[in-house]
Amino acid sequence: MRSERFSPRAALGRAAPHLAFAVVFFGAWELYGRSDDAQLPAVSAVATAMADMTADGSLPSALGSSMQLLVIGFLSAAVAGFVGGVLLGRYRPLDRTLMPFLSALYAVPTVALVPLVLVWLGFGLSGRVTVVFLSCYFPIMMNVYAGVRDTPPELIEVSRSFLVRSEFGLLRTVVIPAAVPFIMSGLRLGIGLGVVGMAVAEVYLRLGGIGALIAAYGATFRLDYLFAAIIPLPLLGLLLTKLFTLIERRADAWRAG
């Protein structure tokens, strides 16, 4: 098996293009931001705003409450998406009956559902969690479904030949292990969309979290603070997606590499 030692030089080498791009990009931004008719706050101004919001505690506490929303919404979608995907993937009548409707629902942008969710569930935590849930449920469920459908029938036969008799036994010994790569990519897509859903829910509701900061600073045209509030979102998305990519790679160790 391949063993990869961590080497700082190699890591720097890999990161060099990204670093170079970041330097050029933020450099140009800074220069433009300092010009008189700039429509953008300079990078340094955004950094100052960020430091300010960190010092007064508003950014960390907003991040904290956003994360709480994200975690609850994502975990419930992961559980429900897993169960739904397995049921639909293994149980034909259910698949035939429900899949057309679910596919149609999948095509509706989550944002379009937000007003409906609010009418039904109100402005409390449950409404926001539902928005996050809806944004990550479908990619997770659809991937689990695809993975379950993709199980090689000959491996199911192998398991049966070695005395695995129950449907639950087949799920445990073949179907779910074979679907792991699909499940992992579903979770990775789901967490990314969950971050988007989290921001949508909070901005729309102007209630707590990063989204509320964005809404508030947007309304008062304080662009440096607005940017300082927006920047954590893509960073969070990137970080979580990266984390899931790493877990995915570990789970896939058995794949031809």
Add this chain to the structure above:
Amino acid sequence: MSKSAGPLDDAGIEIDGVGKTFRWRNKGVAEEVVALGKVDFTVRSNEFLAVIGPSGCGKTTLLRTVAGLIKPDRGEIRVGGRPVTGPGEDRAVVFQHFGLFPWKTVVDNVKFPLRMRGVPDKEAAATARANLKKVGLEGFERSYPHQLSGGMQQRVGLARALATDARILLMDEPFGAIDAQTREFMQEQLMKLWDENKKTVVFVTHDLDEAVSLADRILVLSRRPSRVRAVVDVDLPRPRWDYDVRSEPAFAEARRTIWEMLRSDLVEEEEGAGIHAI
């Protein structure tokens, strides 16, 4: 397990008028293949039976029905006098497609049937290792299937079936992917194992020489819809590994008999195809 010859302990297989037709729909059109016409045959307890026949004649299908993986739609299969209703502890299959779980290591693949039979982990691991040694795969326990060659993967499948210590081994071209030298080694290993520890072996192969040099009897199937074409006895003394089987007159004779049957099937098939083309 005691091996006294009582009716319940009997590892013979009665294949009683077994037929199987696969049906499916292709773009709304119903299609079917008669994979097994009507097969009547009895495998004796503890015999080494080779099964040979044209490609696609239903050898794998027959093995799957005996294994209890698919139900025949005509006839019945009995093992030790009892009708087969599904897979059982008395039978273990070596699959033509190897059938290894790619997410499990080699040793975990071999442990699998033991764990499913409730054998404790430690004991299962020890049995798995011993059987991997028998097929010459010591040192590969922690590898994943994709890291092995086709022939090595096939031997893992063999070790897995052997580890169960089932009375009946159903082997579907178990050496098909193995190179010539390893194949001879594996054939000898299998002969020795079977000699030490009597089992009923049903051994599907495409290789005439292999069939004749291993088996007590050879079941020759006709092309589809398959029936029993002939049963050929191989009268070669055992053990067969300490002399040159292939130079025996009995070897050449059995080989020629079967070859002529298979060849006439091929000729008929060509003529059949000719008629269709007109």
